[in-house]
Amino acid sequence: MRILLAEDEKELSNALVAILKHNNYSVDAVLNGADALDYGLSGNYDVIILDIMMPKMNGLQVLEKLREKGIHTPILMLTAKSEIEDRVIGLNMGADDYLSKPFAMGELVARIRAMSRRKSEFTPNLIKAGNISLNKENYELSNMDTSLRLGNKEFQMLEMLMTNPKRLISTEQFMERIWGYDAETEINVVWVYISYLRKKLATLDANVKIKAMRGLGYVLEVNE
Amino acid sequence: MRILLAEDEKELSNALVAILKHNNYSVDAVLNGADALDYGLSGNYDVIILDIMMPKMNGLQVLEKLREKGIHTPILMLTAKSEIEDRVIGLNMGADDYLSKPFAMGELVARIRAMSRRKSEFTPNLIKAGNISLNKENYELSNMDTSLRLGNKEFQMLEMLMTNPKRLISTEQFMERIWGYDAETEINVVWVYISYLRKKLATLDANVKIKAMRGLGYVLEVNE
DNA sequence: TTTCAACCTTAAATTAACTTTAATTATAAA
DNA sequence: TTTATAATTAAAGTTAATTTAAGGTTGAAA
Structure with a gap:
């Protein structure tokens, strides 16, 4: 938020x-x-x-x-x-x-x-993409059977990706929006969390992938 | 009340x-x-x-x-x-x-x-969740055999959790609703009561659990 | 009134979860 | 192949949550 x-x-x-x-x-x-x-x-x-x-x-x-x-x-x-x-x-x-x-x-x-x-009450609290959905209230990421908890940072990143799938988001955009532009944190954290997210998406057999575009950023891709 | x-x-x-x-x-x-x-x-x-x-x-x-x-x-x-x-x-x-x-x-x-x-007379005085029930009149928490008395604060917290199970309640919401906005009490008190409640739920072999969601609050989970 | 028991709150020590760093390995583009 | 960018992992750092114990309050019983 x-x-x-x-x-x-x-x-x-x-x-x-x-x-x-x-x-x-x-x-x-x-x-x-x-x-x-x-x-x-x-x-x-x-x-x-x-x-x-x-x-x-x-x-x-x-x-x-x-x-x-x-x-x-x-x-x-x-x-x-x-x-x-x-x-x-x-x-x-x-x-x-x-x-x-x-x-x-x-x-x-x-x-x-x-x-x-x-x-x-008007805009649903659930963001969907492919076969998974993300609950904005309790930070849960789920497929049909299982669901699993995301940490705060993980959640914010995935939220950005899922709210506009197919849209490219640069590492800097992640940093600015989540850590703030004055943050002294290394840019490296973004990669780390991308990695964590991919691992969690894999455990859920998600048919969405976080694709890296070298030099540009990341896109969420849905393979129906 | x-x-x-x-x-x-x-x-x-x-x-x-x-x-x-x-x-x-x-x-x-x-x-x-x-x-x-x-x-x-x-x-x-x-x-x-x-x-x-x-x-x-x-x-x-x-x-x-x-x-x-x-x-x-x-x-x-x-x-x-x-x-x-x-x-x-x-x-x-x-x-x-x-x-x-x-x-x-x-x-x-x-x-x-x-x-x-x-x-x-219209809304029942007994809240149920899983194998336990909470009596709003005498603050008693019971399973089939046993029952045990809750303190005032314990009761109010569990009441909030049991009236909407599966719904997340933040530490601040507990504070606001039970202690009031202007309370000078430490937030820590919420954690203390969560701990007491869990202990009492355990003595009753309850199949409900108070799950913590770090940074967000607590949820009552029922495992049937 | 005094005392006791129950309840409430604080404080501090421990544990667990999340965040970040940093070092290493992999990969795509030139 | 080389280089820069990206990915992964482990470990260190940070903060939230848990638990326990102890000190305070308060109300009811003696």
Whole structure:
């Protein structure tokens, strides 16, 4: 699960990133409204958290632009107590939830869960490719008979591959999206996990293969 | 048993929370109608107590919205004497009981018990999973021969696991639901109780297992 | 009131699972 | 064949989960 966090108070932002990561989310944090809009428009997120008071462009403006451009990602607004009015406006403009500061960290996590649950009522939690399927809730990879558990990193990689099969994904894309572009981790980990995944796909007799395209990246191939 | 209490008089609210907790209920207290609606919509409560006179949205409006959204949780309205009329309206709108202020604390508890008993005539008081069953009245966990008593926290955790077996429940969800958002308790406590529960399940030769999913939470697995 | 037992919470030590590094082996393209 | 890229594996590092023990609370019984 990818989250975009737009919050200009550095300290709060850092704390939130730490907590969200701890809850298994991949987080990109930006410090102003303009960046929030840029990142949000990429459509790469499952949830967007917008503080209302931010430099360059406030949260409500960002919300408006995003919806205007057809981004339907669930959005949670953060409002200071004094901005109660804004919260009404925000909900009318297409925010999915709001939370007024100060809030308990646990509550934020709960709201995010609730929002993504609401979303997942519509979009199924199971990604299929060939004769296997991947459960996004419990990280289980299964064929007809058996199922087996993937680790966090394994899951994220396979998720990327399975959500757009036949599409090429470069090693750098894996790194950026899963480890973050500022990660100091060696690029080598990607190969390692590809290897693990192939082994697990083999145990399940999957008819999908992770094919390497030398110099370019990987593709998920389905052989029906 | 989870109770949502919506009452704007801080002092009364605090007193009620203390008493309800003392009676083994998990209580979330909110101070206005808008929050009451938010929390109530989560569907996480066994009983909702609504004061009628509240800021932002009054109790009757909350009641109406909740019923409108399909929340059938038993609701107890608190009315000032002068609002006798409201009480009629409330009952017509789907409240299950009312109590006029000032009231004796003992009476409140009695009414709550009565409401939840009424409810439990329909929903059985015994949750089953595999070869064991959990009695919601006396907190007893039993297999065919033996039965054994669970503590309050143990009970609530196992209840969550048994009411939706095969469904993943995160450590944070346990914390939120049993200890509350604002609890200062260490997350570790969840692990401790999981451990206690597993031990008790083992003594009963249960064919259900609490499986940990690292980083995600726990699932109750049944091996028939 | 005092005491006891049951329950709750914390802390710390251990175990297990996952992540990363690094060294080695294999493979495709020039 | 040579070289760079990719694959595999083992081992080291890290973090989450488990268990145990001990200290605190609280309520009921004496």
